[in-house]
Amino acid sequence: xxxxxxxxxxxxxxxxxxxxxxxxxxxxxxxxxxxxxxxxxxxxxxxxxxxxxxxxxxxxxxxxxxxxxxxxxxxxxxxxxxxxxxxxxxxxxxxxxxxxxxxxxxxxxxxxxxxxxxxxxxxxxxxxxxxxxxxxxxxxxxxxxxxxxxxxxxxxxxxxxxxxxxxxxxxxxxxxxxxxxxxxxxxxxxxxxxxxxxxxxxxxxxxxxxxxxxxxxxxxxxxxxxxxxxxxxxxxxxxxxxxxxxxxxxxxxxxxxxxxxxxxxxxxxxxxxxxxxxxxxxxxxxxxxxxxxxxxxxxxxxxxxxxxxxxxxxxxxxxxxxxxxxxxxxxxxxxxxxxxxxxxxxxxxxxxxxxxxxxxxx
Amino acid sequence: xxxxxxxxxxxxxxxxxxxxxxxxxxxxxxxxxxxxxxxxxxxxxxxxxxxxxxxxxxxxxxxxxxxxxxxxxxxxxxxxxxxxxxxxxxxxxxxxxxxxxxxxxxxxxxxxxxxxxxxxxxxxxxxxxxxxxxxxxxxxxxxxxxxxxxxxxxxxxxxxxxxxxxxxxxxxxxxxxxxxxxxxxxxxxxxxxxxxxxxxxxxxxxxxxxxxxxxxxxxxxxxxxxxxxxxxxxxxxxxxxxxxxxxxxxxxxxxxxxxxxxxxxxxxxxxxxxxxxxxxxxxxxxxxxxxxxxxxxxxxxxxxxxxxxxxxxxxxxxxxxxxxxxxxxxxxxxxxxxxxxxxxxxxxxxxxxxxxxxxxxxxxxxxxxxxxxxxxxxxxxxxxxxxxxxxxxxxxxxxxxxxxxxxxxxxxxxxxx
Numbered sequence: 147x148x149x150x151x152x153x154x155x156x157x158x159x160x161x162x163x164x165x166x167x168x169x170x171x172x173x174x175x176x177x178x179x180x181x182x183x184x185x186x187x188x189x190x191x192x193x194x195x196x197x198x199x200x201x202x203x204x205x206x207x208x209x210x211x212x213x214x215x216x217x218x219x220x221x222x223x224x225x226x227x228x229x230x231x232x233x234x235x236x237x238x239x240x241x242x243x244x245x246x247x248x249x250x251x252x253x254x255x256x257x258x259x260x261x262x263x264x265x266x267x268x269x270x271x272x273x274x275x276x277x278x279x280x281x282x283x284x285x286x287x288x289x290x291x292x293x294x295x296x297x298x299x300x301x302x303x304x305x306x307x308x309x310x311x312x313x314x315x316x317x318x319x320x321x322x323x324x325x326x327x328x329x330x331x332x333x334x335x336x337x338x339x340x341x342x343x344x345x346x347x348x349x350x351x352x353x354x355x356x357x358x359x360x361x362x363x364x365x366x367x368x369x370x371x372x373x374x375x376x377x378x379x380x381x382x383x384x385x386x387x388x389x390x391x392x393x394x395x396x397x398x399x400x401x402x403x404x405x406x407x408x409x410x411x412x413x414x415x416x417x418x419x420x421x422x423x424x425x426x427x428x429x430x431x432x433x434x435x436x437x438x439x440x441x442x443x444x445x446x447x448x449x450x451x452x453x454x455x456x457x458x459x460x461x462x463x464x465x466x467x468x469x470x471x472x473x474x475x476x477x478x479x480x481x482x483x484x485x486x487x488x489x490x491x492x493x494x495x496x497x498x499x500x501x502x503x504x505x506x507x508x
Numbered sequence: 509x510x511x512x513x514x515x516x517x518x519x520x521x522x523x524x525x526x527x528x529x530x531x532x533x534x535x536x537x538x539x540x541x542x543x544x545x546x547x548x549x550x551x552x553x554x555x556x557x558x559x560x561x562x563x564x565x566x567x568x569x570x571x572x573x574x575x576x577x578x579x580x581x582x583x584x585x586x587x588x589x590x591x592x593x594x595x596x597x598x599x600x601x602x603x604x605x606x607x608x609x610x611x612x613x614x615x616x617x618x619x620x621x622x623x624x625x626x627x628x629x630x631x632x633x634x635x636x637x638x639x640x641x642x643x644x645x646x647x648x649x650x651x652x653x654x655x656x657x658x659x660x661x662x663x664x665x666x667x668x669x670x671x672x673x674x675x676x677x678x679x680x681x682x683x684x685x686x687x688x689x690x691x692x693x694x695x696x697x698x699x700x701x702x703x704x705x706x707x708x709x710x711x712x713x714x715x716x717x718x719x720x721x722x723x724x725x726x727x728x729x730x731x732x733x734x735x736x737x738x739x740x741x742x743x744x745x746x747x748x749x750x751x752x753x754x755x756x757x758x759x760x761x762x763x764x765x766x767x768x769x770x771x772x773x774x775x776x777x778x779x780x781x782x783x784x785x786x787x788x789x790x791x792x793x794x795x796x797x798x799x800x801x802x803x804x805x806x807x808x809x810x811x812x813x814x815x816x817x818x819x820x821x822x823x824x825x826x827x828x829x830x831x832x833x834x835x836x837x838x839x840x841x842x843x844x845x846x847x848x849x850x851x852x853x854x855x856x857x858x859x860x861x862x863x864x865x866x867x868x869x870x871x872x873x874x875x876x877x878x879x880x881x882x883x884x885x886x887x888x889x890x891x892x893x894x895x896x897x898x899x900x901x902x903x904x905x906x907x908x909x910x911x912x913x914x915x916x917x918x919x920x921x922x923x924x925x
Contacts, residue, residue, distance in 0.1 A: 201824075201828055202827075202828075203824055203827075203828075222827070222833075223824070223827040223828050224827045224828070224829075224830050224831055224832055224833070224836070225830075226828075227830070228828060229828070229829070230824070230825065230828040230829075232821045232824070232825055233821070234819060234821060236819060236821040236822050236824065236825035237825075238822060238825070238826075238839075238840055239844065240843045240844055249826070249829055249831070249839070250829035250830045250831075253829070253830045253831045253832075253835055254830055297829065298829075301829070301830065307828075
């Protein structure tokens with residue numbers, strides 16, 4: 147059985163709250179059945195609004211949302227059969243863990259035995275068996291989080307939405323919960339739409355990530371592609387670390403281009419968003435793609451001055467003044483004892499033109 | 509391993525508990541000094557007056573003080589037949605002393621309450637006793653009126669002997685001590701207080717219900733509307749608070765009277781005929797309407813403060829989990845507002861049960877409450893001990909309500925803000 151590639155489908159969706167500003171602009175997004183898709187973006191980028199429209203708490207101003215090919219704009223939230231995990235868990239504080247989990251089953255008139263069975267299964271899935279009679283207030287943040295996840299899954303929804311569910315947890319717990327949610331997703335194969343502003347979280351968990359900015363999806367692709375091949379300068383900057391040079395295309399041919407920087411030097415770059423000579427561009431380069439003292443065949447090779455050296459345990463970050471960019475960051479693994487990495491030293495830095503991507507100017 | 513915990517010592521070898529107490533002593537004294545003015549204030553303005561009210565309500569020392577010798581002589585009297593000569597002699601001597609201080613009239617009034625007709629025979633005694641010969645008081649007194657020969661009148665005096673009496677409380681419940689000292693009810697057509705108590709409870713109950721029904725949606729709106737609208741609405745709720753109670757009641761009088769605005773409006777839209785305007789004031793309707801409006805903020809504010817703390821995502825969670833809006837409301841939202849409902853209802857009920865000005869002004873004859881009766885006895889009949897007794901009965905009623913509430917909901921669950 148082939149999986150439905152358009153299980154959740156946003157079709158030309160616009161959303162405005164006040165009739166003046168569009169928070170979501172012409173959103174087209176297909177989510178396949180069983181997929182884990184993350185909506186990632188800074189706050190105010192429209193990602194939570196999209197989630198709320200999918201859950202049914204907001205209606206699209208224009209366009210339609212389809213769930214398994216059925217338009218759902220006119221279906222109230224309680225009939226959509228979509229599970230949701232809220233930012234602050236939204237556990238019912240006056241009910242025990244059992245009652246919280248039984249709530250969606252009871253409103254569906256499930257029999258007592260089935261409820262017991264399903265609650266049991268859901269609790270063991272999040273490894274909280276034996277907590278049935280606790281009140282949410284007696285649980286730690288991480289446990290509450292797991293109860294919220296179990297509650298959203300207990301009634302076997304077609305889709306589960308998660309709205310920054312790990313935002314309130316501390317770093318260690320957040321990381322272990324990321325894996326836990328990822329494993330739950332893998333084991334039951336439910337479609338998950340996840341909203342976060344934490345790129346690390348998005349990269350760890352998702353099959354695909356939709357990067358939101360300014361009400362639009364900037365890029366929708368798998369985590370590795372998103373990181374390695376950002377399609378515009380917003381994505382490049384938002385995901386991971388990024389060295390940039392701004393300049394003008396001076397030559398373009400054979401899938402390569404020359405960019406004349408503001409400082410006058412020319413560098414070789416990979417033309418992603420530039421098509422012709424004279425266009426303004428921002429060239430983006432990941433710190434780990436630049437190498438000190440390039441051995442051979444790298445078509446970019448420049449001298450820079452070390453401004454700052456920061457020890458990071460497994461690696462050292464070196465800030466250079468390179469081609470007029472005083473914020474150029476290099477990551478140097480700490481395995482090799484490089485004695486010449488000292489503030490004030492001049493070093494050679496090189497990279498392949500393939501890795502320096504000429505994107506749109508801001 | 510022994511379960512006994514070892515005494516923990518500080519580094520200086522002092523037991524930890526002692527050390528802790530010493531360290532906190534200063535803070536405790538400071539805290540006490542901070543609350544001391546308020547404590548003093550409460551004692552002077554609250555606890556002391558209530559104690560005073562209580563003693564006044566049961567105080568019956570007037571006759572005891574007026575007839576000291578008589579009661580001394582009566583100690584040996586069994587109270588079944590006419591008392592012996594000594595009692596008569598002592599009574600005559602006490603009465604003469606009172607007559608000299610010109611306080612004999614008070615005794616007559618007081619004893620008349622105990623037994624009808626006492627005042628007359630005492631006045632007669634006062635006129636005749638100047639001509640009494642020495643000794644043989646019993647015969648001479650019995651000569652004056654046949655009622656002095658009736659043992660019931662002497663029993664009535666003996667009944668007033670204890671310095672304390674519950675008579676005022678019985679009166680508040682339309683009961684009294686009959687001549688044999690038994691508790692009996694007054695005739696049915698004179699049971700005015702019982703009606704008032706029931707009416708007070710009824711009005712307080714329904715005002716609470718009305719306030720709840722009207723206040724709940726308002727409080728919900730207040731808690732969920734965006735800031736710029738909720739502020740305006742909050743001002744509308746609080747505006748009556750800033751207006752004098754008397755002004756508000758008076759404006760209700762203008763609105764509700766037969767030639768008033770509401771009636772004019774009803775006539776204008778043809779709901780009632782011009783010659784058939786309903787009476788909406790000087791009866792229970794007026795009391796209900798005005799009290800509900802005046803007490804509404806006391807319901808809205810505690811409800812609002814509780815609803816404000818309920819995250820909107822809870823209702824959303826309820827709906828996204830498959831509950832209809834009603835189920836989500838009833839199973840999730842409503843149970844969480846119970847502390848506010850409890851606080852609001854308790855507040856409104858307790859305020860309503862002792863409400864005075866509004867029923868006095870718009871209540872008329874059928875809309876006045878027990879508090880109006882208390883005021884009447886304070887100001888018109890000057891029977892302060894009766895007013896005190898009823899005041900304390902009211903207080904007891906409130907405490908009972910509080911106790912029931914504590915049993916049902918738990919006072920810890922209350923939330924005022």
